[in-house]
Amino acid sequence: MLEVTGLNKAFIVRHNIFARLGHPDHVIRAVDGVSFEVKRGEIFGIAGKSGSGKTTLGKTILKLIEPDSGCVAYKGKDVSSFSPDELKTYHRQVQAVFQDADSTLDPRQKLNSILEEPLLIHHLGSDDERRAIIRSALEQVNLPYSLLERHPSELSGGQRRRVALARALVLDPELIIADEPTTGLDPVVSAQILSLFLQLNRERRLTLIIITHDLAAISYLSHRVAVMYGGKIVELIDGENFEKASFHPYTQFLQGITGSRMEETGYIDVHRMSRTTGQGCVYASACPAARQECFETVPMLRPVAPGHYAACFGIDK
Numbered sequence: 001m002l003e004v005t006g007l008n009k010a011f012i013v014r015h016n017i018f019a020r021l022g023h024p025d026h027v028i029r030a031v032d033g034v035s036f037e038v039k040r041g042e043i044f045g046i047a048g049k050s051g052s053g054k055t056t057l058g059k060t061i062l063k064l065i066e067p068d069s070g071c072v073a074y075k076g077k078d079v080s081s082f083s084p085d086e087l088k089t090y091h092r093q094v095q096a097v098f099q100d101a102d103s104t105l106d107p108r109q110k111l112n113s114i115l116e117e118p119l120l121i122h123h124l125g126s127d128d129e130r131r132a133i134i135r136s137a138l139e140q141v142n143l144p145y146s147l148l149e150r151h152p153s154e155l156s157g158g159q160r161r162r163v164a165l166a167r168a169l170v171l172d173p174e175l176i177i178a179d180e181p182t183t184g185l186d187p188v189v190s191a192q193i194l195s196l197f198l199q200l201n202r203e204r205r206l207t208l209i210i211i212t213h214d215l216a217a218i219s220y221l222s223h224r225v226a227v228m229y230g231g232k233i234v235e236l237i238d239g240e241n242f243e244k245a246s247f248h249p250y251t252q253f254l255q256g257i258t259g260s261r262m263e264e265t266g267y268i269d270v271h272r273m274s275r276t277t278g279q280g281c282v283y284a285s286a287c288p289a290a291r292q293e294c295f296e297t298v299p300m301l302r303p304v305a306p307g308h309y310a311a312c313f314g315i316d317k
């Protein structure tokens, strides 16, 4: 349904004029040669710590950010070649729920207007039809109709997340990209939101890309998990094998299985290192198992087992 091939997006961070005398501009490879595909009906999880490029990847898929190179294809067609009509359809069928969901809900509007807005933008439905669609979306996220006359500030954090999801659902999407859908929620409310995603996937066959740094959530939900570090997918594994059969030292570090020299390096330094050397594994300077070739050659994603890939020279051991 969605194919991402060799996607790249770099940000150039300019130093001020004085600092620039001694330092060249800093290039952050936010998304660095990312390829994967998502099948219809799949829940595809993207895991990784803050700064690994997850949000940039999501926004590039949504065409909110233009990639420097590489391709995003939806239903077999390159999204950059879409006509204005196709793009409109794409922006209806592929919806986003962002991590700052709360701030995307206009505090001056009542929920009814917030939920009606996407339908008006896409010129969908008569007054009566829109009312029915909004009610059905509220039912799908288990919120009572009585909230329609309320403002976002009158809702709990969990209810606001449900509204953000309902706002995506009114357009009857085929794919939802949810970026950190449970960040800032307490564990009980998080679990409710996650089971809601699962329910939407099972009942409506809604395809989902769930971006999160919450590993428990991702292994519970996802059919497949991509682990990102330094803008790259370092491991791709079935959700059911994620906890017991992860391979990459970074994944194992996230899972608390192995240590890391991460604390000393941090992700910014890793980006800086890959900028200066332009070669080697993005994780090499933090990896406890790193050897010479890890600093010299970029490891490609290669099969570890059927359906399981890792970008690590440790496979050759």
Ligand SMILES: Nc1ncnc2c1ncn2[C@@H]1O[C@H](COP(=O)(O)OP(=O)(O)O)[C@@H](O)[C@H]1O
Residues within 6 Å of the ligand: 011, 012, 013, 028, 029, 030, 048, 049, 050, 051, 052, 053, 054, 055, 056, 057
């Ligand atoms: N607009 C931007 N300008 C400059 N750097 C950016 C911008 N957006 C993201 N970055 C950088 O790109 C990297 C990846 O960021 P992001 O995609 O937000 O990661 P994540 O969502 O995994 O936390 C980070 O180093 C971040 O600072």
Ligand SMILES: [Mg+2]
Residues within 6 Å of the ligand: 051, 054, 055, 056, 099, 179
């Ligand atoms: Mg993010």
